[in-house]
Amino acid sequence: MPQSRPSIYDRYIPALSAEPSDLPAYRFVFLAGTANLLLNEGSGLEAIPSAADAAELGFEPSRSLYLGTLGGAPCYAAEAPEGAVPPDGTAFLPLRSLYEVLDEDLFHLAGRALQMLNWDATHRFCGRCGTTLTLADRDRAKVCPNCGLSQYPRLSPAVITAILKDGKILLAHAAHFQNDMYGLIAGFAEPGETLEDCVRRETMEEVGIELGEIRYFGSQQWPFPNSLMIGFVAEYAGGEIAVDGEEIAHAAWFGPDELPNIPPKVSIARKIIDWYAEEYGSPTDTPKTVDPDTFI
Incomplete structure (x- = not known):
């Protein structure tokens, strides 16, 4: 299995409030209602x-949150108002296309900024009593000044799994995928189940097969x-492929030299498939990929 990448915290220190600094602040600015980064x-x-x-960027942000420091320089997540015109020499570009x-x-920190802005926009009022929430002093949270309910940034854990059988990998084409792309079996964890339970349930629901070691x-x-994707590799244990016909339109076993169009490098799906191709394929095998702008 691959080694873990260096931690973002080697360069980035999260914080709730800014300390005085002589360095200009990095601004992770997203256009309102989009994932387009300036x-x-x-x-x-x-x-x-x-x-x-x-x-100084030419517009007043509709919301702004302090993120901490990157290499000692303060960092902010900011939202440009709808219709904001980017300054000369800049452009709003889709975050998914910026991985390379x-x-x-930086990509992960931009993702953190986007998630924080989304959380700030969607957690304005208390879900218990309707009072306007305020930022907490000591946690990345919002607190109701009336009833005391705390609201933390939402994370939705989801599993994504490479299933292996006799040196081949199971890849699936979801109905909403563009460019005839094939990916891995994935789905959100439900209350009361472990991540491994989720892997087995999603696999059975979507393609009807049983799994061994995970x-x-x-x-x-x-x-x-606001997702957190948790990747796994699982061994096939039994059953024939039977797609659900709703989420999954087609699924099949592929060898490393016969891979179809697969997700772009921005995704953990691609990291897992690349690992499989390296482990089971020859040096000349080159996976095909789709344009990240069309990846869903």
Whole structure:
């Protein structure tokens, strides 16, 4: 199994309130109602706009949250109002398309910014009494000043699994996938089940087969809008493929030299499939992929 990637916390220190700094702040600015991130021309850290004040970017943000520091510089998540015009030399670009423009730490930090903005926009009022929520002092949370209910940023855990049989991998085409793309079996965890239970249930529901050993692969935050993807590799144990006809339109076993169109590198699905192709294939096997702008 692959080694874990370096932690984002090697460079990034989360915090709730900003300390005085002489460094311009990095601004992870998203256009309201979208996952489109404001970027400078260029790549890597230089692509993230920096300014002492968000108004220097040409518009007043409709919401802004402090994220902490990156290399000592303060970082903010900000939302540009609907219809905001990007300054000269910048553009709003879909976050999913930026995986190879930003390094992985920056991509994940941008994802954190997007999730925080979504949480701030969708948790404005108390679900118990309807009172306007306020930011907590000591936690990344919102608190009701009337009844005391706390609301934390929402995470929706989902499993995604490579199923292996005799050196082949099971790939499935969901009805909503574009470009005839095939991916892995995935689904959200339900209350009362373990992640392994979820892997077995989703597999049985979607393709009707039983699993043997299940091994952890890795995880990925997926901020569209608030998922945490937990990857596994599982061994086939029995049964014939029988797709549900609702979520899954077709599924089949594929060898490493016969892979169909697969998800782009931005996804943990692709990381798992690439691992499989490397472990079971020859050096000349080159997986086909879809454009990340059309990946759903």
